[in-house]
Amino acid sequence: MNIVIVGQGAIGSLLAARCHTQGLNYRVLGRTPTLQPIDWQPYQGEPFSFNPPAITPQTMRGDELLILPLKAYQILPALKLLKPYLKKQKLLLLHNGMGTQSEVEALLPGLPLALGITRMAALKQANRVTETGLGGTDLGWVNPPPKADCLAVEDLLDALLTPCQWHEDLKPLQWAKLAVNAVINPLTALHNIANGQLAQPEYQGQIQALNEEIAMLMRALNIQGVQDLAPRLTQVIDATAANYSSMHQDVTHGRKTEIDYINGYLINEAKRLGLSLPCHVSLYQAIKALQI
Template identity: 25%
Template sequence: MKVAVMGAGAVGCYYGGMLARAGHAVVLIGRPAHVEAVRAHGLRMQTTRFDEQVPMEAATGPEAVAGADLVLFCVKSPDTESAGEQLRPHLPPGALVLSLQNGVDNAQRLQAVLPQQTVVPAVVYVATEMAGPGHLRHHGRGELVIGPSARSTDVAQTLAAAGVPTEVSAQAIGALWAKLILNCAYNALSAITRQPYGVLYPAPGIQPTLRAIADECLAVARADGVQVPGDLYAAVDAIAATMPAQFSSTAQDLMRGKPTEIDHINGYVVRRGDALGVPVPLNRLLHSLVKLLEAPPAARSTESSGR
């Protein structure tokens, strides 16, 4: 299978790398420094099970998706429409586009931009980071839940054979909400404190705070007619045990001076809560604090002096 990874950050490199390691033709589409490193040495996959240089192609432009059977779409949520527009002229008619993104509405937004393609939502459960150009570090897990389509079962079998446990579920949107709630609980707190989950979770007052954040999210989901599967409280508690060394993606973005996806995590819950009349004060506070932290220092200084 020919696979293109659009937005080859930590998530895309992990799943693309696993497919390449299994013998599939994979091209990573990413930033120049990362592409140059992969072209020169392959992708270093430093995982919990192996540490290998995995050879594969890499490119900086969207034209590299030409001929792909499967596109792993891994760009940041704010870039969904613009990246989809870039891909559209180069996508083969039969390519399946799998949205491996944070948030619950990316697949829907991407489908509107790519009306000739089949876009399938995916729920991603993996702890990864980029340790440098061409160097992926994996901290744990790696399974996927993907939505149904004519090709979803075949794609799931291909991923499973490559060492990625994958389930096809008609309840993928509910599962995306479950993932969103975990992100709402942990991402901003990890970013604000700059602590990994294993340090954050046992700190005084954090566990009831995590549950209170989850309660707000569940209330919004119910008001929105979404049934969230599983025991969310158990899932919140389990994150620190299964990913103790993981900093949230929001924390990683802030520490690298990059824009975060907080508008599509806690910010999404705030917007839906406001629209549905559900109060979400904790999510609103976390969203506001991260937005303040991601603002340039000069902007924060100007805002402070203007009080």
């Protein structure tokens, strides 16, 4: 089974480097048939350069594992373009936020689908891709393929994404990450600060209000882990103190953000239940205003 990595972003390039190093059968599906060469700097070890092998949608056979390490808002447009060429491929979505699952299931009903939450970290600057931290990946099937294909996919991903763990229900972990992202990402983007600066006293009132709204929504949805929201957030802020969030970087460089799939997702879920999240709505509107 060939791995097809969609895009040449930071994580896509990291995955290509891992495939190259491990000798896995893989191809990269880029915006154009001509791909960028990658100057790879692993977290540990010597740097090297390589040219990832390309694939076009027309030459896919139908039995590939497609990994989509894209921004959440890029998932649906990418799959709409690929839809005429998708037959029995297995899909893995790797992105921040939530909400793409229902979009993909509506577009491609019945196609095998898995979701992933990754803590892999990489920085891409032109052709230079630097692995900035080692982290694991949590995986879960939404629509598994037949058992033999399922085991083949899991074996491939166990090698490529090590350390990784498969879960019967990924939702609690998705919400745990969403809750962290819904505070750190927009606040650091709005105030133009590194993650660690959120530990300062001036931000604690806003952080507490945001956490309380997320906790209310999680209780209404019967999602586990409400008691862990505040300590987990503090832990991530401390552990990533020197980092700048992806949303901060998107705003800084004038790019579209994933706010619709982070705070926007929370707001929509609350509306569906007849609840309101005024602090998240205010933050959502502030980030949207920065994108205009």
